[in-house]
Amino acid sequence: MFRQRSPRVASSAVEKAYSEIRARIISGHLPQGARLKEEDLALEIGVSRTPVREAVRRLAQEGMVELRPNSGALVAKWSVDDLVQLFDLRATLEGSVASLAAERMDSATLATLRTLARTMEVTMREGGPHFLERIAELNDSFHKGILAAADSPRLSRMMAQLVELPIVLRTFNCYSEEELRRSLGHHVELVAAFEARDAVWAESVMKAHVLSAKHALVAAQRARESDTPLVATA
Amino acid sequence: MFRQRSPRVASSAVEKAYSEIRARIISGHLPQGARLKEEDLALEIGVSRTPVREAVRRLAQEGMVELRPNSGALVAKWSVDDLVQLFDLRATLEGSVASLAAERMDSATLATLRTLARTMEVTMREGGPHFLERIAELNDSFHKGILAAADSPRLSRMMAQLVELPIVLRTFNCYSEEELRRSLGHHVELVAAFEARDAVWAESVMKAHVLSAKHALVAAQRARESDTPLVATA
DNA sequence: TCGTGAATACTTGTATACAATTCTTGAGAT
């Protein structure tokens, strides 16, 4: 729909290594704090150490992996405090994005977003298996659409980093029904704000949207207090 | 004074390559749009291609270098529009940083910042050769001090990326005397805001500070309209 | 039994060699 992060067919070895390692982190196959041994990964993925190294470095700069010089690389750990910081930052930045988007949005994009927002609501009502996953995907498209509408490459790059991370945290299992409903409501309200070309309104709703997600995530995390999977569908 | 970016003695080859290439870009030895040939750089720096490659990748993620798959790496080009975006983003983020810092600043840091702000003013009054460079250095410490006071590692990482880039643009030659005076005034006012623990005040001043820098930079750039060096001392 | 330290095994860091892709050059045809 919108420009996806990795449209390339993953032809290159480093791309292969990157997506593979990333997938393992997201799926939990490589849990937080796990050591990343270059040779093992290379062997398992079927490429040499060189592209694995490059992939790990990239993941490190994106914040998914922690690098220790001359020692090893670990899957980054996320404390409650980290999450709070992350989402506060996202609230600010995505707020700016929404503000910009409100001023620049064209009618085609608006229509697409409206459809996405509605579809999410329908999907929730219908329920069914994996409906959360489907909502998450739609949600992803929704946010990326807004980002694209803001038409601000530099902002996009920063956001990409911030938005990817919540996904790592085994996203969206921790919303209560009320919270999910509220979240989807935000989407609808955002569309209205865009339609009205009201930058301040859009920014405010977006901030609320992200901060509400933060709250849900943090509450869930605190409740468990252990290192079980986390979540959010902001 | 505060934790600098590269305290390591540049022992590793990739560190050497990184700082060397970076220096060449900043000094203008490698102008915008210049091609980065891995082998040449490796030869000139005195390391193999491997660390050069890693360094270039890092510079690319930091936005200083543009990567073209299977082709080459270029020194990133900066349009006026890019600058506007960059500084708008900085205004938002550094505003947040200042806000956080105001709430958390301890008296030692406050004292340091006060000294820095005063020293900058004195340095300007006294003038002399290279006084702009000295101000720039102090300015750097000032902003990094605020960042440290915010005590928010993730924010810091993002900011680092954004703050580094203006430096690349052959920083601070384009302020008029009035603009420079205003900029230094902002610093003093920021200290006052921190002292008062007024987060909103601090945020506002910081935003003004950065946006005023943006204005000076963009005006200078527009005046030349060509690709001659740019500037800012935000 | 527990701490200490040196030898060893292992992992990362760097260099080099090879493969694959892209850019350049030049001959030929229109």
Place this chain on the structure above:
DNA sequence: ATCTCAAGAATTGTATACAAGTATTCACGA
């Protein structure tokens, strides 16, 4: 003269080999 296309040169991408540093283990002494 200009365009097309193929062959060659040059450069990036990947693999492997080697060097340097780090962690582990096991013997020895307190």
